[in-house]
Amino acid sequence: MIRSKALVIKDTDNVATAIQAIRAGEAVSLGIGEHVLAIKVLDDIAFGHKFALVDIAAGAPVVKYGEPIGAAIKDIKTGQYVHVHNVESIRGRGDKQQPKG
């Protein structure tokens, strides 16, 4: 059995994590629960980095480990690279506090 190049941790995740470097254009097969999903990866993904399993709308949660890990800053397409350029954290956002008058 050929091992997948990416891992999906929980069935409800909308991103996968590369456990081998993936080149843009590669088709990756992923086991998610009982199902096998085939995704065409649109960008180069380094070891440990993520790509989208489904389209994620701007403002929608990015889900890994079955939990929200942040929100999309812009629309993300299936297979696109997901990282700091298109995801923001919800927590620890001192920059979003109201300035104290």
Added chain:
Amino acid sequence: MEFMGYRRADGTAGTRNHVLILPTVACANHVSRAIARQVEGPVWVEHQHGCSQLAPDAAQTARVFVGHGIHPNVFGIVVVGLGCEGVRAQDVAAEIKRLCPYKPVHCVIIQDAGGSFSAIAEGARAANQMVKDASLCVRQPISIAELVLGTACGGSDASSGLSANPALGEASDMLVDAGGTAVLSETPELIGAEHLVAARAVNKEVAKRCYDMVRRCEESANALGVDMRGSNPSPGNIEGGLTTIEEKSLGCIYKGGTRPLVGVFEYAEKINAKGLVYMDTPGNDVEQLTGMAAGGCNIIVFTTGRGTPTGSPIVPTIKVAANSELFHKMAENMDLNAGAIVTGEETVKQVGQRILAEMIEVASGRLTKAEILGQNDFGINRIGPSM
């Protein structure tokens, strides 16, 4: 299951038998190092604190010093002060002696001794006698229920949460089931995952303390008006694939396994519970190790995805690489490899068992890579500014 350890007169169990040279103020660093170099065997630390600190901050610093002095891994201690510092060496030494009357404790005050050379001579004579006496101690079989495991992750990347942290969680569960204590810490790395840990609290009070601790941490981060990203997660974490603190936290909490959370402790507070507990520490690697050591952890397992040499001067720190590339690249710093979990060649349970076996060997005397390199990393978490 047993390890070969040192039984102290107060019943506590140590995995090492160190003589420690400890400055209580930065001004005594240089003399402390010189004392340690005069005698073969002591460990020493240096730091930037011990004076000009507001009372609650100074109290926390003192707690770190006393915690290291009373630690069962420390046979004897030479406490070095300047003579005018806020965290007085005499007070720290007296408190160590009060709590551990059986332990050799000597206090050197540079101003009283008459300068550097006299202080070095006095401290070296005391250390010399302690090393001699320590050499007579013999290890004996002790139940692993007396291990207090500090769990740490540092230099994390995305593989940390996939391999090494879950494997450490397995080992943590096995130790807790055997009657031991495991400590989870690094409060910024609970942000986004705190509900999962609080859900395992044995009662509402422990759960509330968990949430309060995380809120306090997040508020202090937000107080400076910036996005935490870049400080935690660090640039290295981000390069390694971790996008947000939430993602990092969800991978980090695996270190704590699955057993119920029985208590929450402040930074460097003495841990007096069996089972899984939480200690409020920053994510900063060195400050975290120092807090857990001061609280009484007698073995530490430290996972890393990017690689780091850090190790406590008094508590053996076992390094677990989260990916095989790191394990081979930084071989002189890594003790175990969890990378085979990523490739599917080993299961989390198998690596967890290997971690537990290594913990027992190291507790019984096998040196870690960090000890062989002489790592004596010591960093005190400050809760106030210097005045």
